[in-house]
Amino acid sequence: xxxxxxxxxxxxxxxxxxxxxxxxxxxxxxxxxxxxxxxxxxxxxxxxxxxxxxxxxxxxxxxxxxxxxxxxxxxxxxxxxxxxxxxxxxxxxxxxxxxxxxxxxxxxxxxxxxxxxxxxxxxxxxxxxxxxxxxxxxxxxxxxxxxxxxxxxxxxxxxxxxxxxxx
Amino acid sequence: xxxxxxxxxxxxxxxxxxxxxxxxxxxxxxxxxxxxxxxxxxxxxxxxxxxxxxxxxxxxxxxxxxxxxxxxxxxxxxxxxxxxxxxxxxxxxxxxxxxxxxxxxxxxxxxxxxxxxxxxxxxxxxxxxxxxxxxxxxxxxxxxxxxxxxxxxxxxxxxxxxxxxxxxxxxxxxxxxxxxxxxxxxxxxxxxxxxxxxxxxxxxxxxxxxxxxxxxxxxxxxxxxxxxxxxxxxxxxxxxxxxxxxxxxxxxxxxxxxxxxxxxxxxxxxxxxxxxxxxxxxxxxxxxxxxxxxxxxxxxxxxxxxxxxxxxxxxxxxxxxxxxxxxxxxxxxxxxxxxxxxxxxxxxxxxxxxxxxxxxxxxxxxxxxxxxxxxxxxxxxxxxxxxxxxxxxxxxxxxxxxxxxxxxxxxxxxxxxxxxxxxxxxxxxxxxxxxxxxxxxxxxxxxxxxxxxxxxxxxxxxxxxxxxxxxxxxxxxxxxxxxxxxxxxxxxxxxxxxxxxxxxxxxxxxxxxxxxxxxxxxxxxxxxxxxxxxxxxxxxxxxxxxxx
Numbered sequence: 154x155x156x157x158x159x160x161x162x163x164x165x166x167x168x169x170x171x172x173x174x175x176x177x178x179x180x181x182x183x184x185x186x187x188x189x190x191x192x193x194x195x196x197x198x199x200x201x202x203x204x205x206x207x208x209x210x211x212x213x214x215x216x217x218x219x220x221x222x223x224x225x226x227x228x229x230x231x232x233x234x235x236x237x238x239x240x241x242x243x244x245x246x247x248x249x250x251x252x253x254x255x256x257x258x259x260x261x262x263x264x265x266x267x268x269x270x271x272x273x274x275x276x277x278x279x280x281x282x283x284x285x286x287x288x289x290x291x292x293x294x295x296x297x298x299x300x301x302x303x304x305x306x307x308x309x310x311x312x313x314x315x316x317x318x319x320x
Numbered sequence: 321x322x323x324x325x326x327x328x329x330x331x332x333x334x335x336x337x338x339x340x341x342x343x344x345x346x347x348x349x350x351x352x353x354x355x356x357x358x359x360x361x362x363x364x365x366x367x368x369x370x371x372x373x374x375x376x377x378x379x380x381x382x383x384x385x386x387x388x389x390x391x392x393x394x395x396x397x398x399x400x401x402x403x404x405x406x407x408x409x410x411x412x413x414x415x416x417x418x419x420x421x422x423x424x425x426x427x428x429x430x431x432x433x434x435x436x437x438x439x440x441x442x443x444x445x446x447x448x449x450x451x452x453x454x455x456x457x458x459x460x461x462x463x464x465x466x467x468x469x470x471x472x473x474x475x476x477x478x479x480x481x482x483x484x485x486x487x488x489x490x491x492x493x494x495x496x497x498x499x500x501x502x503x504x505x506x507x508x509x510x511x512x513x514x515x516x517x518x519x520x521x522x523x524x525x526x527x528x529x530x531x532x533x534x535x536x537x538x539x540x541x542x543x544x545x546x547x548x549x550x551x552x553x554x555x556x557x558x559x560x561x562x563x564x565x566x567x568x569x570x571x572x573x574x575x576x577x578x579x580x581x582x583x584x585x586x587x588x589x590x591x592x593x594x595x596x597x598x599x600x601x602x603x604x605x606x607x608x609x610x611x612x613x614x615x616x617x618x619x620x621x622x623x624x625x626x627x628x629x630x631x632x633x634x635x636x637x638x639x640x641x642x643x644x645x646x647x648x649x650x651x652x653x654x655x656x657x658x659x660x661x662x663x664x665x666x667x668x669x670x671x672x673x674x675x676x677x678x679x680x681x682x683x684x685x686x687x688x689x690x691x692x693x694x695x696x697x698x699x700x701x702x703x704x705x706x707x708x709x710x711x712x713x714x715x716x717x718x719x720x721x722x723x724x725x726x727x728x729x730x731x732x733x734x735x736x737x738x739x740x741x742x743x744x745x746x747x748x749x750x751x752x753x754x755x756x757x758x759x760x761x762x763x764x765x766x767x768x769x770x771x772x773x774x775x776x777x778x779x780x781x782x783x784x785x786x787x788x789x790x791x792x793x794x795x796x797x798x799x800x801x802x803x804x805x806x807x808x809x810x811x812x813x814x815x816x817x818x819x820x821x822x823x824x825x826x827x828x829x830x831x832x833x834x835x836x837x838x839x840x841x842x843x844x845x846x847x848x849x850x851x852x853x854x855x856x857x858x859x860x861x862x863x864x865x866x867x868x
Contacts, residue, residue, distance in 0.1 A: 183473060183487075201698070210702040210711070215567030222368065223482030227678075229368075230566040231479060248569070252590075253458030255451055256569025261651040261708045270571040270655060271455060272586045288590035309478055313462025313593060320461075320468065320478050 231307035245296035252287035328531035334518025336534035342405035369679030371445035389553030414517035450564030451572035562662035563680035580638035692853025722861035769811035799827035
């Protein structure tokens with residue numbers, strides 16, 4: 154190996170090493186999910202007064218909480234929830250479609266129950282799946298009543314699959 | 321200058337043809353996208369509070385409106401011309417050896433163009449972009465094995481937010497352009513190495529230089545495209561809906577080039593979803609990539625062309641079916657109309673009061689009528705239907721107090737859209753009044769919110785009111801009870817506040833009343849906001865019941 158060839162090989166090797174080194178910060182930036190949620194239990198979000206809820210009249214509420222969103226700590230809507238009262242008590246169903254994440258609305262044909270305007274999934278009044286393409290019923294969220302106020306914990310679930318897996 | 325002549329003297333096998341213009345047209349369109357994209361980036365700001373506001377700012381200047389139009393319509397032009405280019409090269413068999421690399425690079429470029437479209441649609445952070453991207457990310461998240469990793473890579477966390485926007489922007493405006501540039505150069509270099517593929521019946525040995533005929537064909541087509549793009553940009557512009565509301569809901573629909581896939585997802589049951597979302601696109605991509613291997617001799621050519629055209633035909637049919645089923649779905653049509661109303665309002669507010677640093681959603685929510693809308697949803701939809709949501713125990717309020725709504729009330733007071741479902745009765749239909757008198761009475765009732773009943777401007781309507789004996793049940797004096805509600809100030813803020821606050825009071829429904837008295841349930845400021853909202857419903861006049 155003469156000097157020219159050695160230098161050339163060294164230059165190519167250094168170039169590859171430099172390019173490889175550049176991949177690291179690039180991958181780190183792409184996989185950085187921000188400062189992340191502060192550890193601990195998800196906050197209980199106030200969504201209204203218990204006395205507002207009447208059987209057969211579901212109420213929708215935005216799940217607004219102060220969260221760390223990348224570079225801001227800000228009030229943010231973490232989706233919405235459908236609240237309903239039945240004989241079994243108060244239930245909170247996520248308004249995020251378990252199919253692909255659109256917002257669920259009441260059915261427009263006057264029947265009780267819910268529908269997704271994107272791909273036309275239908276849900277019964279108790280949130281159970283009536284007709285796909287969604288693979289499962291509406292996702293229930295943790296709910297409690299404290300001093301007459303209904304409180305809900307926000308959560309997101311993996312879309313598109315029949316198993317209810319929190320993300 | 322010798323390199324230029326070297327370029328221009330490139331020999332074209334079989335001679336110049338119009339069929340070869342699509343490749344250079346794509347380069348031209350890509351450069352146009354680059355130019356409009358850089359211009360937009362001078363104003364655009366990628367964060368949740370700022371994105372919609374910055375796009376609205378662009379939209380509100382004449383040049384900005386045109387630039388956004390060029391960028392959005394340019395994407396459609398690019399994909400349409402890319403489709404034609406693919407079809408032309410496939411029909412001429414240009415994927416055959418030795419040109420496989422050119423073909424594969426072209427397919428890669430097509431994938432990059434689609435990635436541009438997917439990442440670009442989120443950037444305005446409007447309703448459509450937000451919800452459509454949620455679906456895109458939802459599809460990615462339901463991918464076998466790597467779904468979760470894909471989702472977190474795309475959103476930058478578990479929730480859509482600032483990092484989602486910065487990611488999409490970084491990919492859309494720096495990573496993808498770089499890749500596109502590299503692969504366009506590689507594609508063009510590979511093409512020049514082997515030249516174009518003439519049709520089968522043309523003698524490839526006879527050649528012609530690129531200059532002047534082919535160059536002029538290319539330039540002519542590019543100019544035609546530019547003219548069409550300017551017209552499309554100026555007339556259609558770029559869609560901008562209201563700011564994204566993650567607590568709301570929308571009817572997002574993909575652009576036309578993703579409609580076939582959208583329709584497949586809608587048709588397929590859940591267990592076949594992966595087949596539709598990943599199987600079909602992957603199969604199509606694999607088919608296109610494998611063309612150089614499949615189509616090696618002339619006997620297989622009809623089957624290959626049949627597969628290609630059959631696939632395209634199926635996609636076109638699915639696309640048409642998708643638009644068709646939307647057009648005949650009343651809830652979709654209504655949701656689109658409401659989205660238009662929200663978009664107009666948001667743009668008007670951005671222009672007049674401006675967007676605060678908390679973002680465009682906060683701007684909208686600061687409006688009394690918007691707070692009223694939220695109150696309405698909680699307090700009133702158990703009985704009243706509005707915009708397709710709510711109960712049927714009380715009058716429907718779409719277009720409430722608009723002339724069309726009042727006219728419908730006069731014609732059909734006992735129908736279920738009005739007082740048919742309420743145990744209040746006694747009012748008869750005035751359909752026999754005659755068109756002219758009906759019109760005058762409608763105008764009279766509509767005018768009472770801002771004028772006294774004896775105002776000269778309302779004189780002719782007042783005469784009809786008296787002639788039709790409306791006064792037997794409805795007084796025109798404030799708070800006076802004649803059996804039915806007093807119509808003094810009908811529809812005004814004061815009248816509505818009384819109606820909402822205490823509907824059983826004298827001058828309203830007295831003992832016939834079945835509506836809760838919200839004065840006892842809500843704060844006075846809440847009632848004012850609710851009334852402010854009710855007064856905006858007139859703007860939805862188009863949604864009011866069509867009078868027969």
